[in-house]
Amino acid sequence: MDSILVRLRFFTHQNVPGIVIPLGLCQKLQLEPRQQVTISLGKRAVSAIVFQDRKNPEGNVIRMTSTLRKELSVPHPGLIHLKQEGDVLRIGPAIGILTTGLRYDSRRPIGMRTSFFRDLLQAQKGRGVYYYIFSPDDIDWTRNLVNAWFLRPTREGEYVWRNITAPLPDVVYDRVPSRTAEKQDKVRFVKEKLENEINLPIFNSGFFNKWGVHKLLYPLDEVNEFIPETHNYASLENLRRMMRKYRMVYLKPKNGSLGIGILKVMRTADHSYEVSYHTSSGNIKRTFNSAQTLYQRIFRSRKPSAYLVQQGINLHTYHGRPFDFRVHLHKNQENNWVVSCMAAKVAGSGSVTTHVRTGGTVIPGSDLLQSIFGNRRNLIEERISSAAVRIAAAIEEAMGIPLGELGLDMGIDKHGHVWMFEANSKPGRSIFKHSRLKKADEFSRNLLVDYSCYLANF
Ligand SMILES: Nc1ncnc2c1ncn2[C@@H]1O[C@H](COP(=O)(O)OP(=O)(O)O)[C@@H](O)[C@H]1O
Ligand SMILES: [Mg+2]
Structure with a gap:
């Protein structure tokens, strides 16, 4: 069955984990009044009683008792999808962005990267999704919960960060910020556990x-x-071979980014070799009369094994x-x-x-x-x-x-x-x-x- 966009609200009703669904929708989902049904959100699932809403049979408002809301850890009311899968009624999707460096500061919970994530989360508007950010430190494995950061609208139409407990999501977007962070034990542990034990799809995992x-x-x-054409190791032999084949060759750090460490080597008209690169004091250009002298100079302070040799x-x-x-x-x-x-x-x-x-x-x-x-x-x-x-x-x-x-x-x-x-x-x-x-x-x-x-x- 396709998912249905509904508007979720909460109300207080004794201590019953209940869900009120418009009659029309109940018929579509073949739900009987007072039937027990499993409701899931992300990686949490709870049993609830179905009530039919006969006053607004064709409406799209779903109401949950506060008891059910609490047991399921539903983060907030509003537009969301409902999907029937076998005997389970799913609410969601819950989309979690995994990163590190979160801190308890509702103005800048992700430090310098706060506006980056704010922009991403803005896309939730009108989409009917739960969309939030969490870090490896925020997971409660015994209850499948995360202490997550949400971007929520205020009455004045602004957006503010809110720290809310939510279920482990249905899907994770990996935005761990760096290779260094990626290597931390806790990051590796969490990703491994989410993927293999909880069976949760993670996309764009790693670098x-x-x-x-x-x-x-x-x-x-x-x-x-x-x-x-590219070679894995910046040996003198590889550089020579590539320089014979191409007039221009790039030397690039394998794990580099932002252009840091990149060198361009050119064979000039008078058979000398010219290397260009960028440093903190600007762009540098040096000329050598052989590939060997150039090589010795460059790799005096660089590791050839960390470099690729690439056709320019x-x-x-x-x-x-x-x-x-x-x-x-x-x-x-x-x-x-x-x-x-x-x-x-x-x-x-x-x-x-x-x-x-x-x-x-x-x-x-x-x-x-x-x-x-x-x-x-x-x-x-x-x-x-x-x-x-x-x-x-x-x-x-x-x-x-x-x-x-x-x-x-x-x-x-x-x-x-x-x-x-x-x-x-x-x-x-x-x-x-x-x-x-x-x-x-x-x-x-x-x-x-x-x-x-x-x-x-x-
Ligand atoms: N083989 C090449 N020939 C010509 N220009 C290149 C070559 N490799 C890289 N460049 C230039 O350098 C830039 C950075 O290279 P890239 O491989 O993207 O490394 P980085 O990870 O540092 O961004 C490229 O966007 C391109 O402008
Ligand atoms: Mg690049």
């Missing part, structure tokens, strides 16, 4: 590393053309500066990949990457493509998004874990060929700060709810 993704994708015919792509330029794209993808409620946003990132002057941190600028992808390609814009846009969808599907299939979201760093070269540099399982949302990407921002946040509903089977 990707660049070599891991490369290894999965490079052998696949359907995506191989988008993946630059001669990116298309905009006003003389290389650009690439952040393609933000989601799974929708039908479990299909869709592109929610394509933002172009134009490199800062002299920078080897396109990050805003190193002077890059964000422009809506279609605007930039329009000004470069004119009426060929749609063709190029379609080429990038269809490549992105193929890559996303391939990653999900190869990893064998549920993914609801991906941030792909993709470029086009001077010939219009599409390339993918990196897949992020915890994509940032800074592109959405752009004033012309607000619709995409909203679309993206809504898709997170859609996919959660899909995984929760609502």
Whole structure:
């Protein structure tokens, strides 16, 4: 049966765990008056007595006694879904975002990241879901409860953070903030237990590393053309070999992000080698007369085993500066990949990457493509998004874990060929700060709810 959107209210009635359901709905669900039924919310289930509401037989208001509300730990009244599954009446879905660094401060419960999560939770508006944030410290395993943070509207139409006890959710969106946090015992323990013991789907679990993704994708015919040649270890031999093959090579830390540690090596016209990278004091460029001297200098302070050697792509330029794209993808409620946003990132002057941190600028992808390609814009846009969808599907299939979201760093070269540099399982949302990407921002946040509903089977 499909789920039904209802409006949930509470009332006090002796000490009975009861639920009042409009007559029409009772008939649809084949519920007899005074029948005992199991009501579940997230990972909690309680037995309750059904009462028929004959005064408003066609209404969509469901009323729960306060006793039932308490036993089930229903977080708040309002729009929510009802779904019959066998003998159980499910209320929900309950969608939990798992992160760390929560603190008891109703102004900023997630510190610096509070506004990031506030934006995500705003997508609950009118959707009929319970949507909340919790950390590994907040779980009561004996009662399947979590002490969670909700964003609730006030009478004045503002939104405030509220700390409310709720059931363990139906589905978890993993937003553990960093690889360091991910390694903590308590995080590992909680994820393992949720997934394997409680049988709770977690999507976007963990972080990707660049070599891991490369290894999965490079052998696949359907995506191989988008993946630059890459070697796992930055040995002198690998660098030499790649420099013979390509005029430009990128050296990238396998677990890197934000462009930190990335080096670009170029073979110049006079057979010397030039390395460029970004440091706290700006962009640096140095020239060496052999690959060996360059190598010795670079890896004096870096671990070759932590680096990849990658074919450099001669990116298309905009006003003389290389650009690439952040393609933000989601799974929708039908479990299909869709592109929610394509933002172009134009490199800062002299920078080897396109990050805003190193002077890059964000422009809506279609605007930039329009000004470069004119009426060929749609063709190029379609080429990038269809490549992105193929890559996303391939990653999900190869990893064998549920993914609801991906941030792909993709470029086009001077010939219009599409390339993918990196897949992020915890994509940032800074592109959405752009004033012309607000619709995409909203679309993206809504898709997170859609996919959660899909995984929760609502
Ligand atoms: N092989 C490459 N050729 C050309 N440019 C690259 C290459 N690899 C990375 N870049 C540039 O550097 C940026 C950062 O690389 P990426 O692999 O995404 O690392 P990070 O994890 O630091 O973001 C890319 O968005 C792109 O602009
Ligand atoms: Mg990147």
